[in-house]
Amino acid sequence: xxxxxxxxxxxxxxxxxxxxxxxxxxxxxxxxxxxxxxxxxxxxxxxxxxxxxxxxxxxxxxxxxxxxxxxxxxxxxxxxxxxxxxxxxxxxxxxxxxxxxxxxxxxxxxxxxxxxxxxxxxxxxxxxxxxxxxxxxxxxxxxxxxxxxxxxxxxxxxxxxxxxxxxxxxxxxxxxxxxxxxxxxxxxxxxxxxxxxxxxxxxxxxxxxxxxxxxxxxxxxxxxxxxxxxxxxxxxxxxxxxxxxxxxxxxxxxxxxxxxxxxxxxxxxxxxxxxxxxxxxxxxxxxxxxxxxxxxxxxxxxxxxxxxx
Amino acid sequence: xxxxxxxxxxxxxxxxxxxxxxxxxxxxxxxxxxxxxxxxxxxxxxxxxxxxxxxxxxxxxxxxxxxxxxxxxxxxxxxxxxxxxxxxxxxxxxxxxxxxxxxxxxxxxxxxxxxxxxxxxxxxxxxxxxxxxxxxxxxxxxxxxxxx
Numbered sequence: 199x200x201x202x203x204x205x206x207x208x209x210x211x212x213x214x215x216x217x218x219x220x221x222x223x224x225x226x227x228x229x230x231x232x233x234x235x236x237x238x239x240x241x242x243x244x245x246x247x248x249x250x251x252x253x254x255x256x257x258x259x260x261x262x263x264x265x266x267x268x269x270x271x272x273x274x275x276x277x278x279x280x281x282x283x284x285x286x287x288x289x290x291x292x293x294x295x296x297x298x299x300x301x302x303x304x305x306x307x308x309x310x311x312x313x314x315x316x317x318x319x320x321x322x323x324x325x326x327x328x329x330x331x332x333x334x335x336x337x338x339x340x341x342x343x344x345x346x347x348x349x350x351x352x353x354x355x356x357x358x359x360x361x362x363x364x365x366x367x368x369x370x371x372x373x374x375x376x377x378x379x380x381x382x383x384x385x386x387x388x389x390x391x392x393x394x395x396x397x398x399x400x401x402x403x404x405x406x407x408x409x410x411x412x413x414x415x416x417x418x419x420x421x422x423x424x425x426x427x428x429x430x431x432x433x434x435x436x437x438x439x440x441x442x443x444x445x446x447x448x449x450x451x452x453x454x455x456x457x458x459x460x461x462x463x464x465x466x467x468x469x470x471x472x473x474x475x476x477x478x479x480x481x482x483x484x485x486x487x488x489x490x491x492x493x494x495x496x497x498x499x500x501x502x503x504x505x506x507x
Numbered sequence: 508x509x510x511x512x513x514x515x516x517x518x519x520x521x522x523x524x525x526x527x528x529x530x531x532x533x534x535x536x537x538x539x540x541x542x543x544x545x546x547x548x549x550x551x552x553x554x555x556x557x558x559x560x561x562x563x564x565x566x567x568x569x570x571x572x573x574x575x576x577x578x579x580x581x582x583x584x585x586x587x588x589x590x591x592x593x594x595x596x597x598x599x600x601x602x603x604x605x606x607x608x609x610x611x612x613x614x615x616x617x618x619x620x621x622x623x624x625x626x627x628x629x630x631x632x633x634x635x636x637x638x639x640x641x642x643x644x645x646x647x648x649x650x651x652x653x654x655x
Contacts (some may be wrong), residue, residue: 236520243519246591250577254550350519352594354633425579428551429536437552438575441591448519 202491205484215472222292223466230382230459232347233254237379237452244445250439253425265439266395267365280316282338282360282369283308284392284447286376286454287326289342293462296377296385297325300454303387304375305333318369322356323453348451351442357444364393376450377457383464385457392446395439510544512586514560516569516595523595524560531588532559533576540579544586549578553592554639557647566653568598570644572637582620594637598653600647613638 285304287297304326308317313336319329321340330337339359344352360372372393378386427434514531531542534556542549550639560567565582574592581587601609616635 240519242522243517243591246517246577246589250550250589250591253577253579351633351637367652414634425548425550428540428549428576431535434550434552434575441575445519461606 202484202487205480205487209480212473212476212480214471216477218426219466219469219473222507223461223463223470226293226459226463226466229346230456230463233452233456233459234379236348237449237456240445240449240452247438247442247445249253251442254427254435254438265361265393265436265443277364280318280369281311282318282320282363282372284320284322284356284372284374285326285330286325286374286451286460287321287329288454289324289344290462291325292465293458294465296458296461297323297329299385300375300377300387301326301329303389306351307373307375307389308335320356320360344451346455348455352449353444353448356445357440360393360447361440361443369393374447374450376454379453379456379460382460386459390446390450391445395442442473510586512542512544512546512588513581514588514590516558516592518591518592518595526562528560528562528567528588529652530561532557532561532589533590534558534571535576536614542576542586542588543632545572545580546586546588549576549582551576553590554631555600557644558590558595567645567653568648568653570596570598570601570641592634597642598644598648601610601641605640606645609638609641622636 206408285300287300291297308314311317318338319330319335321330321337322342322344327337327340327342341356344413363369364372371391374390374392376388376390380386440498489506509529511527511529512531514526515525515530515643529544533540533542534554535551536554538550539556540551553571553576555572556570558569558571560569571590571592572594574590577587577589577591579589584647613635616638
């Protein structure tokens, strides 16, 4: 049996580890709350931009824009051959299966596309970046310096990179792989096509985020006089489309952020619990060793006394 | 009481304002327009500038960067003016000190922007526009009267 001193040292080290994991758990919990609140706050904007799009959609059919579904086929100039993936992962680790799941999803998705050479990747977060480089995919841009609490302006470079590359006609489709935040205990990696904008998918996306808060008027009031449009409709549609893309990316980043923090929270909670159990076990062993030591000393003393008398 | 319109200003981060107004002045791409109650439905893009809400002759100015305005009538026959913008700030909230800071920042950003790559440049361009708009709008309203 190990000496009491050694066991004591181990207990101490496990205790300090437990303190760290506990602290990380609490930090992750508060960050998660913030991220969730942010997601909720952005819903209003999402709801209203959808409203704006539906208000315009009467005109939209007249407007052929490459951002929208079904326009590409008629316009050979824009029929790009490549596919762009945006993979959202975290910078840090210690968050359970969060990154692994998203990366797995990405790899499975890429396998469906036969021609691996036609895939380009934008990675957000160091973990996904490393993984994609390891499997030898073509990473065209990586954003790893994003702050923990996102604001819209942090998303602008990513969104404008995507839209400008898409406008050049390099890509046929753009997908985002992110982790959907369902609850603190369950996060599911998901894929969403953000370009070209399909109206059905966009509606779904906005409905999904609006599941709780139903007071945003998504249904348009009919029989209104037609809208007067200030400025060039084509330009306006393009502006709106760009905003929609950015808003979607922003929301997906927020979802991913919330997922990351809750995954980390759960992982750290488990670690703290495991540390607690380990301390209990070690304490038992320590007490046994101490008891054994005392018993041995007593028997040695009594044996010594017996030999003297 | 004369008719009023409902002004809603929304950014991705939060609902900035929801208030009844007598009129709203909005800087659209085509030029500045004033929206009065019972305006016909309208959609327009915004350029950076100032939105001014008018209540009982008092002005409520806000700095705005990039977005849209939608005017429509809701179920209760109230004209709704919805503004979706990237960034909105009340002029009251822009303090003197901040303006100076924003000026310095704009200057610095402009210098930095010269030797930045394309991706980063986008970031700087928006930052720059934001700083400049704040400065411009704060300067404009410095000598005028408005509701604090």
